[in-house]
Amino acid sequence: MPYGRSDVPLTDAATPVVYDVTRLVTRGLNPSPNGIDRVDFALARHFLAKGATPLVCTALGPRLSDTQKALATLEAIEAYWREAADADEDGVYHSVVAALAGEGAGPDAIRLDRKPGFERVSRNWRALRDWAFHLGRSISEAPNGAVYFNATQFLLDRQWYVRWLEARPDVKPVAFIHDLLPVDHPEFFRPIEATLHPRRNRNIARMAAGVVSASRAVAERFAAFATENGRADIPDCVAPLPVSPVFETPSASPEALRGRDYFIVCGTIEPRKNHLLLLNVWRELAKGGPAPKLIVVGKRGWLNENVVDMMTRCPSLRASVIEAGGLSTPGLRRLMAGARALLMPSFGEGFGLPVAEALAAGVPVIASDLDVFRELGGDAPDFLDPLDGLGWLQAVRDYRGPDSPRRAATLARMKASTIKSDPSDFFETIDRFVATIAARAN
Template structure:
C-alpha cells in the first residue's frame, strides 16, 4: 500500500520526560526506522491538557525528514488553537492517522483514523493519588476517546482490562496491548554509565535503589517504613537511594526522611540523567518498586535489562512484566517486605539467580516488535 500521512504526538517527550514520554519517544524512534514509506508530522504541542513550552519549540528528529505541527509556546495559545474545531480540525484532517499520546483527545471525530494511547486508569480507580486538575484532565481525555477514537493502544493487559471495566461499550478488539520495552535496549541508545555526584558512590558501597517520581501512587513513604524496619531489626547499613523528581502530594516526605534515625543513609537524588540511571541499575544491590498502581512499570523492566534483582508490588501490571523473575509482594505488607529485603541482602546466590532471570525476562520486551505492531495497527485501521 502507499505511504500514510501520520501525525504523532511527541508533546511529552521533552527533557524531563517520565514513563508516558519515554513510551512515545521510543515508538517514534522505532517507527522512523521501520516505516520509511510513511510521512510523519511530529506534534510537539498537542491539546490543552499537557503543555511543555520547551518541547513546543523543539525540533526532534529534524534530520530524519519529518514535518512538525503547530508550535504553541504559550499554554493559552495552545488551548485556543486545539479546542477550535475549525483551526485544529483543519490541521488534523490532513492526516490518515493521528496518534494521541498525552491523554488529550480532540472533542470531535476526525476525518482520518484516531489512535489513542491508554497508560493507566489510576485517576478513575484511585483519585486520592492525584491532583484534582490532573484527574479531571485525564478523565476528560479518556471519555472523549471512548466517544471519538477509532482504536486504542494499551501499554499492558491490566490497563486494557481496567479501561474496558469503565467503558464496557468499547469492543475489546479495538484495544491493542502493545508493550513498552527498556530504552536501554534500543539500537543506538547507549549512554555512558556515570555515577551521580554523591559521596556514597565514590567508595563503591552497595545500596538499595528505588526509581520513579516521588508521589503517593509510587509508595515511597511505605518504602521508607520498610527501610527503617530493616535497619531497626539489625539490617546492614546499606544506603537507600531514591532517584526521581519530586511529584505532587508529597510535601512532607523530605521531613519524614530527615526525622529518620538513619537519615544519613537515605539519599534523594532527584531527576537523574540517562547515564546516571544506567550506572545506578548496574551497581545497586536490589531495585525496590512498591508502587500501588502501574500502567506498566518501566523502571522495573529497565532494571531487569541490566540484570538488577527486583522486589516490587504484585498489583496491576507488574506481575505481567516481572513474571517469575523477581520478588512480588503486596504494596502494604510491611513485614513481608522487610523479611524479603533481609533475605536478599544476605543471600548473594539468590540475587545471582534473580539477575539471570531478570535478563532473560527482559528480552521478551522489544521496541522493534512494539514499533512493528504499531505500524500494523496504523495500516489495518486506515485500510
C-alpha cells in the same frame, strides 16, 4: 543509542499520520523524562521521521506544523535530558557516587538535582515560546483519512480541543492508554484528576478508532471502561514498552562502590509509588546499625508532603537516603550495575518501565505483586504485597551482602526467563495497528 530510536522507517509512508506533540513540547524544561515522556518522545520521533504531520495546541487552538520544526525541538529536548550522553557528563550521577562512597558533604547534600547550563535552558524557553505563539496551518488541512495519534491523552478531556475531530469524521483517532489508575484509585492523585481522567477516557471511548496499551492488564481494564460507556467495539493493540538500549549494554559498577550495599527506587515521588513504606523500612534498618543506602530516583510529584518530610527531617534517614532528582538515564544504568536490587513497591502501575529496565540490565527486582508486573517479568522478580512492611524489611535484609542466597535465586530466575524486550517489536506492532485502522472504512 537513545531510547526508542528507530533507524529504519517501519510504517508505510502512504499511511497519513497526524501526531500530537502538544504535551511533548512543554516538557523541554524538565531536567529528566518520566515514563510517559519517554513513550511520547519515542513515538513522536518514530512517526515524524517518516513524515507524519505534527499537531500542536497554540494560543490559536489546535494547529498543524512543520515536521522538521518538530524534529528540531525533539533534538533540543533530548540534548536537555542528556539521554544519549555518557554518565561521566552527569553531575547528579557523580554526586550520588560520592555520597554512596562516603565522600559527600554530609546529610545536607541529601537532595541532588541537575542544574543545566543557561544556554540549554534559554534555548528550550525560546522553543516553548515559539510553539505557544506558532501560527502553523489550519487543522482543516489535515490529510484526508489520516490517523490522529495522541500518545499521552493530553487535552483530550477538553471539549473545545476535540471539536476538530468531531468536525473531521474521516480522521481516525488512536490514543495510547497508559492506565486508568486515577479512575480506580483517585486517592493517589490530585483531586482534579478524579474529574479529568474519566472525562478524557470517556472522550476516547466515544471517538477513538483504536487504542494502544503497553500491557494486556490495561487493555482489558479500558475495554471494560469503554463497554460501561457504550463502546464495546474499540479495536485495541498491546505493545509492551521497549527499554533504552543503554540498559541492555553491559556496564560495570563504579569502582568506588565495590562492596557497598545500596538499593534503588525509581519513579515520581507521589503516593501511588509507595515511597513511604520504604522510608519506614529504612528507619527500622537504621535501628540495628548503619543501614544500606537507598537512592530515590525521580522528581517530586504531588501529595508527597509526608515522604519529603521524612527524607528531610528524620535523622536516621538523612544518613542513608539520597534523593537524586534529574539523574540521567546513562547515570541510572551505571548505578544499577552495583545495586543490590531495584525496589518497586507501587500500589498500581500501567506498565512499570523501571522494572523492565532493571530486568534488561540484569539487576534483581523486588516488586509489588501486581498483574502488570507478572505480565512484564514473569516469575523473575521477587514479589511482595505493597502493604507487607515486614516482608519488605526482611527482603532488604536478605539482599544485603555479596553472598545473598535470596538474591542469587532471583538472578537465577531472571537468567531462565524467556521474556525479552525488542524495541523493533514495539514500533512494528504499532505500525501494523495504525495501518489497519487507516484502512478501515469510515
